[in-house]
Amino acid sequence: MSQSTKKVFSFGSLVRRPEFGALIGALAVYIFFAIAGGAQFTELGGWASWLNVAAELGIIALPVSMVMIAGDLDLSVGSVLASSSMVFAITSGFYHLPTIVGILLALAFGTGVGLLNGFIVTKTNLPSFVVTLATMFAISGITLGFTRLITGSTSVAVTADEPFHSMFGILLGGKFEVAIVWWIIVALVVSLILYKSIWGNWIYAIGGDVVSARATGIPVSKVRIALFAGSGFGAALVAVIQTCLYNSAQVANGQSFVFNSIIAVVVGGVLLTGGYGSTIGVILGTITFGVVNQGIYYTGWDADWAALILGILLLIAVLTNNTFRRLALSGGKKEKK
């Protein structure tokens, strides 16, 4: 028995991990742009540019990955980002209430939309794709309507007081967004939930087979609602960060995060239908996105090609992740009999 529980490092078990494909992808694009982009890309400034993009995306992609591991999708994160930043800007910028009030209202609003998504999905049993698509449009409509009604404009200025400006909106060393710190915190929290808490086990079970999960007595609806609330909170946190950083909020902010978060999560090895994936994989997927998104500017090529590379990467990622998952399922065949 002591021998059976001993952990031995082997290349085989590394290959079978869900993040292996993502690791190769991240390394490949980094090396590619390090060569094509020249020295500037590998210097501190280059790292800051893709880390900043990855950090903001990662704060949303990590909670979204939990939603996706549980077998759901959340397309509303873009609208939630725009509306939460507007809630903050109107509260603290337009009505001049204290910054803390604006931030708390924004975070509460994002979490609230998430709760609403979760509530509708679990009560109606409609696919989350449709429900969150509907809230995506509804929330962006509400944001535009109310912002114009209240302020008569689509852009609202706000200056965050200290210490909130330093907490959310400064550049460390003049280059690195403080969002990177928040990304690390979110990654730690998500990892604790997925691997160390019993909730993590429930999330994987729900994504694997919702009927069996319910039969074992897991509070399926509660978990799914909580996960949607989490992705709403993540979107609202990025809203606060962006608003503090740029000192203003726009109604059309953030829609790019909807598909970018799905790209990061899927490139990171999470199964689109749920039940499989890892935090490290999602972080690597997010880094891959950041590197491609920013690396293109260092090559001197037209930035329009970045989307093409991302599209091809997504396809390759899904194909290779399928292969690696098959490898994971074949685990142990070599010891047979």
Add this chain to the structure above:
Amino acid sequence: MSNATPILSLKNVSKNFAGYQALDDVSLDIYPGQVLCLLGDNGAGKSTLIKVLSGFHEPTSGVVEVNGTPTVFKSPKDASNEGIATVHQFGGTFPLMSIGRSFFVGSEPTKGFGPFKWFDKKFANETAVREMQALGITRVTDGDRLIGGLSGGERQACAIARAVHFGANVLILDEPTAALGVKEAAHVLRIIMQARNKGVAVVLVTHNVSHALTVGDHFAVLIRGQKADDFAKGERTREQITDLMAGGEAMEELVSELNSLTGTINVIN
């Protein structure tokens, strides 16, 4: 042995689905340490019967008794609280979860205290591997392996080990050998006997008469929702059981009809 109180019994149970009579006045007794084989063709009501036993359906009429006490199962959770566990055809249902994690889904072991109760992965993996090895699955040594990497028989063993570990006194197995090869099926049958010898009451649903005869202590045959026969080990021959399952005379007719079409079956036989 049959003088003891049955651990679970059905008394004149009927189940009606919108005018369709799935079960018609079925009575059954299930004893600890015995294997009851539930035989019948497709659509005979076997699935409905085990769903009544495991709390998925409430009977339209009739009573379910646990240890002689009439009991109503409002949900599968009620039945599992009484120690009734159901294992479905494909065993483990979370192919992409690790053995240790899926073994404890819904009843996760924790360590730590207060708000810092964490999932005890080491304990989960070791327990799952130990329980599976106790059932003769010695190939499995790493609880981090995915369920989907196990063979069909190993998955069945994992699901049975899980049920036994959580103290099931009634183990309902729905076609456990249907998707398995000969060797694997034999292993699962051996595991069923191990569970029986531990004093677990086993309900084995199958339409494989050979498998049933190998492990069964008692047999019940369902035909169109009714209990057509109910007998102990050795009271019927294999031919009688096969005929009964296929609908007796209907089989005779089929054979003669096929003979007239091909004219070769009897020649070969």
